[in-house]
Amino acid sequence: MQAWTVVPRLRVGAIPPWGAMTAMRIDGFQFLCNLGVILVSLLLGTLLVAGLVEWVGGNAGTALLALGRGMVGSRQAIVEIIIEATPLALCALAFLIPFKAGFFNIGAQGHLQLGALTAVFITTTMSLPALLLIPVALLASALAGAALIAPAYLLKTRRGSSEVVTTVMLDFVALEFTYAMITGPLQAPGSFFAESNLIPEQYRLPVLGVHVGVHLAIILIVLASWVLRSTVFGFRLEALGGNPRASEALGMHTGPTLMKAVLLAGAIGGIAGGIQVMGVIFQVAEGWAKDWGFLGILVALMGRTPIGAIFAALLLAGLEIGGRHMQALTGLPSSLVYLLQSVPVLILLVLSSTRSFRKFSTPGASR
Amino acid sequence: MMLDPEFIISALRVATPLIIVALGVLVAELAGILFLCVEGVMLCGALFGMLGAAYFGDPWIGVACGLAVGISAGLLCAALFVWVPADQVVIGLAFNIAALGLTSFVFRIMTGVVKNSSISMAWPVPEWAADHPVLVFLFQVPPLAWVAAGLFIIAAYLLFRSAPGLMLRSVGQSVEAATSAGLDVLRVRTVAMAIAGGLAGLGGAALTVGWVHSFSANITAGRGFIALAVVYFGRWYPGWTFLGGLLFGVGEVLGLNAQVLGGNSHLYLMVPYILTIIVLGMTGGGRGPREVARPYERD
Secondary structure, X not given: OOXXXXXXXXXXXXXXXXXXXXXXXXXXXXXXXXXXXXXXXXXXXXXXXXXXXXXXXXXXXXXXXXXXXXHHXXXXXXXXXXXXXXXXXXXXXXXXXXXXXXXOOOOHHHHHHHXXXXXXXXXXXXXXXXHHHHHHHHHHHHHHHHHHHHHHHHHHHHHOXXXXXXXXXXXXXXXHHHHHHHOOOOXXXXXXXXXXXXXXXXXXXXXXXXXHHHHHHHXXXXXHHHHHHXXXXXXXXXXXXXXHHHHHHOOOOHHHHHHHXXXXXXXHHHHHHHHHHHHHHOOOEOOOOOOHHHHHHHHHHHHOOHHHHHHHHHHHHHHHHHHHHHHHHHOOOOOHHHHHHHHHHHHHHHHHHOHHHHHHHOOOOOO | XXXXXXXXXXXXXXXXXHHHHHHHHHHHHHOOOOOOOHHHHHHHHHHHHHHHXXXXXXXXXXXXXXXXXXXXXXXXXXXXXXXXXXXXXXXXXXXXXXXXXXXXXXXXXXXXXXXXXXXXXXXXXXXXXXXXXXXXXXXHOOHHHHHHHHHHHXXXXXXXXXXXXXXXXXXXXXXXXXXXXXXXXXXXXXXXHHHHXXXXXXXXXXXXXXXXXXXXXXXXXOHHHHHHHHHHHOOOOHHXXXXXXXXXXXXXXXXXXXXXXXXXXXXXXXXXXXXXXXXXXXXOOOOOOOOOOOXXXXX
16 A cells, blocks of 8 residues: 555645535635636636627627527527537546646547547448447547557657647647548548548437437546546646656656556547547538637636536537527627637636736745 | 749748748747747738738738737737746647637628738749749749748847847756846747747738738648647757758648649648657657746746
8 A cells, every 4th residue: 555545635736616616625715716717717808809899890799698698598509518518528638637747638639530530430330239339439439549649648758759749740640640531541432522421320329318428428527537536546647747756756656647647638539539420420521520629628727627627618618509699690700709718718827827816826825 | 743843833832931930939949938829820920911911902011911910929929928927838729719719700800801802922034034944933932932041041040140049049948047147038038929929920921922812711720830840840950940841841732732643632741740750759859948838937
């Protein structure tokens, strides 16, 4: 038994807001500070975008009202938001897990692509009982995601190359590879577009209210939340992110810990692609993955914990769905949604990294 | 085919934006800043360059607009990265998405202005040169390619053979050493970011004004990230970065002409990224500026 089996209370960075609440380890003051700064940034971001709308001659009030109606106006919209939030939350998880250990995984977009491609490849070429093939396909997409991120891990640990750059490069490798496949060997026969075959009915994810992928994603996120907060592995990750040299000096095997975290992240990103393609889209076509991989990073930064990421993903997905409604009603371009999604996160990041906020929100901290 | 003047000129046209933006990334990297939001800055330069060119009817004014917007965006980045200081990776990514939203939005609003523009930067071949194929070729080289080459020579000299360049590089190697030598790290980095942003905006304008002659949402499509790859491919040497930019441009032209060559265009487009990863694998990260992506806070 190692000395750190009983997890002591650590203060590495700020205690995350929603996660802290769910785990019933409420550090009330910090939680309120973080929630407050999130709300302030949302408000400021919305005001900025509203100002932009007014400036180009639109009516910001009508636009925001249409956006809100589109988000919560109907049952259909809420279901759509939940489905849209699933890949976002999983991509956020793929960023968060290695981020705990100080490893920036910018590659979720690539994991999505490759995971989806693998799932489509398996379900359109093999024929097995559905109960067997669906898990196999999801597992394979997880493996594909993990395989894609492996070079980034190896280059980081063996050669000291920045993982930020390698994961971005791998993103584009996966993107071009996927497009090469869906315009080449995996292109739907006779199709003029860059798209794969449709996944046969029997291999699509069954629907229980929403498709099963959503349930799977929630299970994965809750599991990840538990692993990060309450297991030795989670503790090691946090220690590694806080101070790698100290953890090594304590005798932790930092290499395997980081490797597990990074491969896990790739696998989760791959599964996200598999779920999306087997549950919602049923084929890989040009532009199917939108910007989920990159937006997932925004979700992770806003949510800060796996559970928090669920809320943040719902918010960003809601903006996306509401934005379509807004475009239909007011004629304002839906690209406004990108601004609504990113500007609050930018403000949040800036506000929470200012020195005065850090001083204010962490009582007793040295800086 | 490779020696066909037409092929060389189209490769130069494709490589020019890449080379200019890569130079911007190089400046930022040498000053110790991971310029991940280069994609967003490039996109802004591309849009406003095109708007300027269409509005004033002169491509060179458009390029100047791209440069000016790039400098402002670079200063905004400097405010976030250097003065706050916030994390360069995550702010960079959020900035890219915001820039994508802003440029697509402005483009939709002003779509009439951007579309009705028929601008060309090409120099006419004068009569006295029309007989010599070499001279004709030199006149056909896109003007911005000459600008890019000139910028590279100036930058290589300034960065590695002058006092301000030494200041910039020392800030990227070790902030502690630079501070104890009496340098104002924040100010040096702010200047570096203004230069880097200006070059990224100029590169974006070179993409729209100098090559495509139009703007569409997300027209850069990851070219900023390719420029980042070019810098890592070139191991932070200006000369190798320049060659890397040319090489990636050739790769892209080959990809665009994939039907002629046989094979899938996307496989050609994949090559630059794989090459970069291989180069990173062979040489490691040892030579790069040490302070890249590390936020520095003055006590």
